[in-house]
Amino acid sequence: MSGVRAQQKEKTRRLLVEAALNQLSAERSFSSLSLREVAKEAGLAPTSFYRHFTDMNELGLTLVDEAGLTLRQLMRQARQRIAKGGSVIQISVETFMELIESNGNVFRLLLRERSGTSSAFRAAVIREIRYFTMELCDYLQQANDLDSEVAYMQANAAVTIVFSAGSDALDMEDSAERQQLSKQTIQQLRFIARGAAELSDRRKLSRRSRK
Amino acid sequence: MSGVRAQQKEKTRRLLVEAALNQLSAERSFSSLSLREVAKEAGLAPTSFYRHFTDMNELGLTLVDEAGLTLRQLMRQARQRIAKGGSVIQISVETFMELIESNGNVFRLLLRERSGTSSAFRAAVIREIRYFTMELCDYLQQANDLDSEVAYMQANAAVTIVFSAGSDALDMEDSAERQQLSKQTIQQLRFIARGAAELSDRRKLSRRSRK
DNA sequence: TATAATAGCGTACACGTGTACGCTTAAATT
DNA sequence: AATTTAAGCGTACACGTGTACGCTATTATA
Structure with a gap:
């Protein structure tokens, strides 16, 4: 053999x-x-x-796995860069955008087939994105000492924003335009982070005063 | 005749x-x-x-127009309800969710064909959504006295979040689940509003001190 | 009232699709 | 060395597709 x-x-x-x-x-x-x-x-x-x-469907699921792998690679890369210091949000977005530029088609798959036609397919894509969201959620909860429910809402919103921006970026040829989009996305994530931090604080206070 | x-x-x-x-x-x-x-x-x-x-394509564009109409109807309805008092964000989200429940297929079109296959088609959908965003932007800018750039970022983020939630809601059969989703969406929009208000304030201050 | 215009139908065609079946050829097993 | 296994090919089929063309029946126009 x-x-x-x-x-x-x-x-x-x-x-x-x-x-x-x-x-x-x-x-x-x-x-x-x-x-x-x-x-x-x-x-x-x-x-x-x-x-x-057996099927185009089966090929599709293989591609989704591939995409999941790329996504995890993204997380690893971002974590490494974050460890070296700098704005977490900025580094994350920039890493994401870089990966979209080099692995465009992989992301097209995730972004487009998310509400696609085959149900097995949709489920697989959604699963990958959920996994991604959960990882982010854990990180936020730990790093920023957030209420767990708040952390989830923040992670969910952030992923939605970033993926949507990624989808837009895929259709841009001008790099200046992409940079502008990155900047806007970063700011939007900061909005969310700010609001989440405040709600988490308020919840902590109300819990303390109840005791 | x-x-x-x-x-x-x-x-x-x-x-x-x-x-x-x-x-x-x-x-x-x-x-x-x-x-x-x-x-x-x-x-x-x-x-x-x-x-x-002449084409399925042409039929598609007609459908997009139809969808745009529904979207504008949504705005009118929300404005009416808002005028009667209550939380703007909550009313908007609830109105949106109601319309999704009654006009599911129209929204499917917008949400799915946004990154669809035909370029004329995508352009039309994106145009409708942009129009929607701009309306919201004007409203935010005026009602909350925001910096115009900040208002746009908020509107853009809010539309992204709400449309994504709408897309998720379309695949839900359980109404309790939908309600939970609404609640989460409302909270996420509040995050964004909070962050936007703060940035706008900060900008105003820095402009004043520069004079 | 006679003539022109046109919504809708049926037939027909070329084309792309998924896939069943059997063959060949080379690697794996005995 | 003889036999089995299996990757890849070619042929062939039924089916769904868009659409060209000519016909009919009804409304609009002259």
């Missing part, structure tokens, strides 16, 4: 995955991709597709 | 529009609808479709 065969198989499987990702663009969503198109882009006969996935 | 003919035409045109709207659901986006499906749902022969629209 030298595995030269399994190795080849993995290789062309990658080919399919990459082919699907490459076909994504502003005008082309995953759900509008056909099995034959993907196979052709990968240089395979349509029927060979089935040796790797 | 009694117009009985033009009247009939308008009537079946409506039939097509309604047919398209009725076919929208969690599993069915507009871009996945075929001309033949819509025609069949309307009780027409496929080729009769062309007597009213």
Whole structure:
């Protein structure tokens, strides 16, 4: 079992995955991709597709996993940069925007198929985003000593804002425009952080006075 | 020119529009609808479709206009309720959620096709949302005496949050769950309002001291 | 009243789709 | 060395798609 065969198989499987990702663009969503198109882009006969996935749906779920991986990579990268000091919000947004620039198509998948057509698909995307939100929630709760419910609301709002900005950024070619968007997003996150901190403080006070 | 003919035409045109709207659901986006499906749902022969629209694309733009109308209706309704007193944010969110419950498919169109496949389509949706944002921006600026840039950032963030919540609400069957979502959304908007008010105040102070 | 315009239909076509089936060829197993 | 396994291909099929074309029936115009 030298595995030269399994190795080849993995290789062309990658080919399919990459082919699907490459076909994504502003005008082309995953759900509008056909099995034959993907196979052709990968240089395979349509029927060979089935040796790797039963379905376009299954390929899609694989892509979502890939996207989740990228998202976790994003978090790691941001944490490293934050450890070196600087504004947490600014660093996070800038890291996110960088990753969108280099992995555009992966994010297109998450952003577009979130309210897409297939229910299994939507569920998978939503799960990845929820995971991302929860991580952020934990961080906020610990770092800023927030009420847990407040931390969740803040994390949820922040993720919504950032992902929406990311979606907008994907359709921008001008880099100055992107920078402007980054700046605005950072400010909006600060709004949210400010409001969350205040509510958390108020809740702490009312809890203390009740005792 | 009694117009009985033009009247009939308008009537079946409506039939097509309604047919398209009725076919929208969690599993069915507009871009996945075929001309033949819509025609069949309307009780027409496929080729009769062309007597009213050149394209599915053109039908789509008509639907977006319809959605814009609904959006403006929302604003009017909210303003009326606000005039009677109460929390502006709470009333706005609740009005929005009501309209989503009664006009689900119209909103599905806006929320899903925002990053959809056709560029003319995306542009139209984005335009409607921008118009909505601008209206809110004017209101905020005037009612809360905000810096204009700050007002825009607040309006933009608020619309993002509310539309995202609306999108989530569309996939909920449980009404208690929806209520919980409303509550959370209201709180998130308050975060943003708080942060915006503070920044606006700070800017005013720095402007005054500079003079 | 005679003529023109037009909403709606049925037929027909070329095209892209998913996928069933059997074959080949090379790796894996015995 | 003989046999089994399986990746990839080509052919073939039924189906749904958009739409061109000509016809009919009814309303609008002259």
